[in-house]
Amino acid sequence: MSAWLSAVCGGITHRDHAQVLFEHEGVFIHPGSEDQGLEPDLLVSGSLRIIDKDAEIMVDYRPLEDSVDPTNMLCAGKDSSSVVEWAQSSGERSAQLLETQQSYETEWDMINAVTFRKRVCANGEGSLQQQQQPVQERSRWAFSFGLGDLRSVAVKEEGWTFIIFRLKESSSVLPPLHFHQGGSTEFLDSLRRFAMLTESADDVSCLMVSTPNKALSQSFENLLDDNNFGLVHKFKKDPYVTTLGGFSKVTNYIFDAFRGTEEQHQRPPEEVADLLGEVIPGLEINQQEEPGFEVITRIDLGTRPQVIRGSPVSVEDWTKQQDQEGRMTNVPELKHAIFKGGLCHAVRKEAWKFLLGYFPWESTTEERKALQRAKTDEYFRMKLQWKSVSEEQERRNSRLRDYRSLIEKDVNRTDRTNRFYEGLDNPGLVLLHDILMTYCMFDFDLGYVQGMSDLLSPILYVMENEVDAFWCFVSFMDQMHQNFEEQMQGMKTQLIQLSTLLRLLDLAFWNYLEAQDSGYLYFCFRWLLIRFKRELSFQDVLRLWEVMWTELPCQNFHLLVCCAILDSEKQKIMEENYGFNEILKHINELSMKLNVEEILQKSEGICLQIRNCKDLPQSISAILGLDSAVSSPGLADPGSGPALRTAHRPDPCSNGLFRETSSNNKVAFIS
């Protein structure tokens, strides 16, 4: 029995080393169309997978019911209403050239997998006998074969796409697979990662398949011993290979190498990825939870609720919420209104101080004035510290010197097109500089790290006051501190959390990214470090930040914002078959092309979708803080507008053009 056959017979029953590389549900077989007396509109729905089984790439189709595992290893129990029940009476039908075969192990596939036996096909008898399996009728449509045995794939259109596999060494034809729910392109793209598909000379709809057979049939160890094999030298030379957990990356590399001239530079991105993987520990992508099928964590999230965003909280709305002494009342409601619609620019200067935690919500106007007085003193005391360092001293203080030099450089490269920071002698530049220098005195261990000027700039723009801006910045930095620390632990944690979320939300996309060595989501680095500051227009950043600062509707909402953006980009990324570099480039170039309201709408929808899910994994609840959370008012009802506002009134916003001339602490609308 060839290595190929044993792999098939062993099948995907052993869960070790098997990894689902691609999966698409809603792939249909039309048994009736084979003119076998079946009802013509009988459909079998199933899922098509590409599986890496002990470094052999398998294509695997199985009807829907078959994928439900009684041991609950697979939670693919989906709505099967689209499946027309199999007519038990039609015992006559013969799946053309199929051979049903008892499966030997039954842990994963409790079914009788239909496989294609090389030996039999090679006989050239043209037809194979079929065992009767009345109990497992549907299973007869399951099939699975090694990619190395695939001769060609014919891709046809009939209002939808259907494909026909043709195997080597046999004239047999598998039943055509109908992609009624799309996915054929993605499937072929995935296939291309493991085999070369070239249009046949006489029929462009027929893709000829060539695979690196040798690599496929040999284990990694064999490869190393095979001195005739061109890769050996490289492998031996390269110590990183030995740290690989699974075979998949190795095989990918081999395939890439075989794809040869067309696919240049496959290796460097992969090396880069491996190194990044070491930098971001804890994200053992191939070893998450149980070994074996990653599909085990698949959860049906249900549909995503439609969300309606509100309009911004106006000056009037805001002042209405203050009592006689200036305490804010109805804070949860107010926060909810800000979450739904943001703030009009005129309210920001006041409201941001509360949102960021500089002003306690329950404080009175008097208390806030006293607080500001004390904080003003404290600020200038720290400012004086760096101001009074002599040149002599600074010469002996390399850290201060470095901070200062970097701040000077970065202030000149932050939001220079914004009128608050444009031109040569704009006072905004001096304030930006002085606040960052004073922050170094406030937290000398952290000092200045690139990215901090981006976080300060919008705050200073809104506050138009050095002291207030400083303390609001301090509050914001409290949230962001870990991102900037020496080990960048905050960044690593966030990337891991984001990966976990994305995996739940969109396994297919997550798998795609993983296969492109991008599963640790490095390309989201800038998003996370400076909270989308460079991705959105300045005005949109203000909106996004105030929404995030409400801490609604869940913890780490900004990670769902990432998911929302990725959700909008995944089609492009997958359709264009972007690799590691292209994904990074594509994401970098989204900058300034995003729409904040659309993103927020989608992010909230995702949050509701996850919240509605019953069997949420603990890891997800922990990230989003859904365990302990007592549902906030109105959250269960996405359509409900904030109670604060009256129905129809003109947009009270001054649209960002509001500007106070003086920079005292008084806010215009509080008199």
Added chain:
Amino acid sequence: MTTKTSLLKVILLGDGGVGKSSIMNRYVTNKFDAHLFHTIGVEFLNKELEVDGHQVTLQIWDTAGQERFRSLRTPFYRGSDCCLLTFSVDDSQSFLNLGNWKKEFIYYADVKEPEKFPFVVLGNKLDVTERQVSSEEAQQWCQENGDYPYYETSAKDATNVAVAFEEAVRRVLAMDERTDHLIPTDTVKLHRKPRSAGACCS
């Protein structure tokens, strides 16, 4: 009819503020943006060019220079074909740091034969009048460190930018021609930059 294009990865390294991003943008878009943000994370741009009859796609990588970001910057050094060590002629510290950048690159790019690796040195901001580093000093450093080509550039007025990148490409191509001869012809062609054999295909 099919001319093969080689993909070359070059990386710009040097202190923050010396003008790496500006040089990259000048070369690829032929613009100088005085309002450019400082770089966060890692970026790259592609540029097609022809050098001595070779079609080349340059993939130019640009990173953030701060020490803090080192661990997330250095993985991208892997697979570089050339490194452009950059300083600013009006900043002597950035010049003094060239050696550190070179070391960091060699270490993390895992260069097998550092002596042979093609570095090119750029002294940027040539247009600025207050120089802190003289041409002679810079030239001398290049000679002593491995006879690297040295260019004084200005991203602002475009002086020498294209010339420097073209020289980088030439160096890489020259390197490859040497190593190509060492690969026996009957082995599986794994070289990741397969070149059309010059004139015969184009």
